[in-house]
Amino acid sequence: MISQDHIVTGIVVKAYGGFFYVHDGLTVRECTLRGRLRYTKKKVMVGDRVQIVTGQDNKGVVENLLPRRSVLERPAVANVDQAVIVFSLCDPEPNLGLLERFLITTMLNKINPIICFNKVDLAKESQAEIVSRYRENYNVIVTSAVTGEGLDFLRQALNDSITVFAGPSGVGKSTLLNAIIPGLKQKTGEISVRLKSGKHTTRHSELIALPGGGFVVDTPGFSNMDLPDLKPEALAGFFPGIGDYQTNCYFNGCLHYKEPGCTIKKAVEEGRIEGARYRQYLEFLEQLLDRRRR
Numbered sequence: 001m002i003s004q005d006h007i008v009t010g011i012v013v014k015a016y017g018g019f020f021y022v023h024d025g026l027t028v029r030e031c032t033l034r035g036r037l038r039y040t041k042k043k044v045m046v047g048d049r050v051q052i053v054t055g056q057d058n059k060g061v062v063e064n065l066l067p068r069r070s071v072l073e074r075p076a077v078a079n080v081d082q083a084v085i086v087f088s089l090c091d092p093e094p095n096l097g098l099l100e101r102f103l104i105t106t107m108l109n110k111i112n113p114i115i116c117f118n119k120v121d122l123a124k125e126s127q128a129e130i131v132s133r134y135r136e137n138y139n140v141i142v143t144s145a146v147t148g149e150g151l152d153f154l155r156q157a158l159n160d161s162i163t164v165f166a167g168p169s170g171v172g173k174s175t176l177l178n179a180i181i182p183g184l185k186q187k188t189g190e191i192s193v194r195l196k197s198g199k200h201t202t203r204h205s206e207l208i209a210l211p212g213g214g215f216v217v218d219t220p221g222f223s224n225m226d227l228p229d230l231k232p233e234a235l236a237g238f239f240p241g242i243g244d245y246q247t248n249c250y251f252n253g254c255l256h257y258k259e260p261g262c263t264i265k266k267a268v269e270e271g272r273i274e275g276a277r278y279r280q281y282l283e284f285l286e287q288l289l290d291r292r293r294r
Contacts, residue, residue: 007063011079012048013207013215020044020062022052023209031060045071046205046217047078047162070109077164077205077217082112084141084157084216086167086176089123094130095168100280101225102166103138104238108228111164114157115140118172121147133274137240145175155180158210164217177216181208232288236264239281242273257285 010024020031031052033044044050044065051064068078083106087094099115106113115134117123121144134140141157143150154176157163165173178184207215233253236243242264246254250261267273 006054007051008054009049009051009066011207011215012044012046012050013209015044015046015205020050022050022060022062023207024052024054027058029054029058029060031062033062037062037065045076045078046207047080049079070111072105072109072111072164079162080109080111080164080217081161082114082157083164083166084114084116084154086116086118086165086171086173088119088171089117089127089130090119091122092168092170096130096276097280097283098168098225100239100284101227104230104284105225105228107238108230113138114163116143116150116154116167116176117141118143118145118176120144120149133277143176145172145179148179151176151180155212158216159212159214161214162207162217163214177208181210181216184208227284227287229291230288232285232292235281235285235288239277242277242281245273255285257282 008024010022010029012020013023013028014021018032020033022029022031029052031050037044042065044062048068049066050062051066052060052062054060070080071078072080072083083102085099085102085106087099094117103113103115115138117131117134117140120142131140131142139157141150141153143154145151158180165177167173205217207217209215230238232255236246236256242256245264245267246256248263249256249259251259254262254264256262256264264273264278268275268278
């Protein structure tokens with residue numbers, strides 16, 4: 001029987017090469033999994049709270065996986081409080097469809113989204129409209145790792161939370177983390193001039209302790225993300241500023257597509273809902289309807 005004195009609770013900060021690195025509040029221990037955990041359907045993830053049996057030389061064995069309050073599958077992280085979704089305003093140009101898919105994913109998983117538009121020092125005046133569009137409905141921070149603009153706001157937003165940094169390759173996630181965490185020295189990559197995309201500089205998800213408390217997760221960059229599996233009728237609720245108008249539609253279960261008496265379509269026509277966001281909604285709606293027909 002294992003003595004309770006040797007069981008401690010910690011958080012998985014990195015999983016690599018079959019080992020799980022667990023922060024127990026004092027130190028990071030290199031742990032293996034107890035045999036029965038290797039064959040369960042619920043795999044141990046970065047961010048998981050676990051019970052470990054401690055050993056010598058900062059080693060240990062993961063005995064139990066504690067309940068999760070949230071899960072992201074891509075990037076694969078558990079117990080995240082908020083997501084800083086990083087997109088550059090240019091070089092590379094922001095893919096707003098990808099941004100919307102990630103916003104939906106975070107809200108679906110009850111994770112608070114924060115949009116970080118980086119590289120404002122390179123932005124054109126016309127790109128300020130993108131920032132204004134999202135500021136109406138989301139917490140938006142505009143940053144530049146070069147000039148330091150917005151970095152204090154970003155630091156404050158991270159305190160005492162587990163925060164995932166996510167976004168496409170080349171938008172400056174690792175550079176931002178270098179700027180806000182002293183001595184981090186995350187490996188960064190240069191933008192490919194020919195492809196206008198970034199090299200993947202982060203190979204695996206890892207929790208990084210913050211000086212002010214809490215952790216951040218720097219994740220591998222990605223260039224695409226599937227739309228979560230939603231009921232078409234529920235989609236508008238994941239578009240703040242659009243879903244607010246749907247309660248007075250003529251038909252119950254209105255998809256705000258081709259139905260008459262739709263208050264959302266009327267709001268678009270009157271300029272109260274931006275046409276670009278409504279078109280993005282329709283694109284996602286058609287994808288969900290296509291899935292239902294298959």
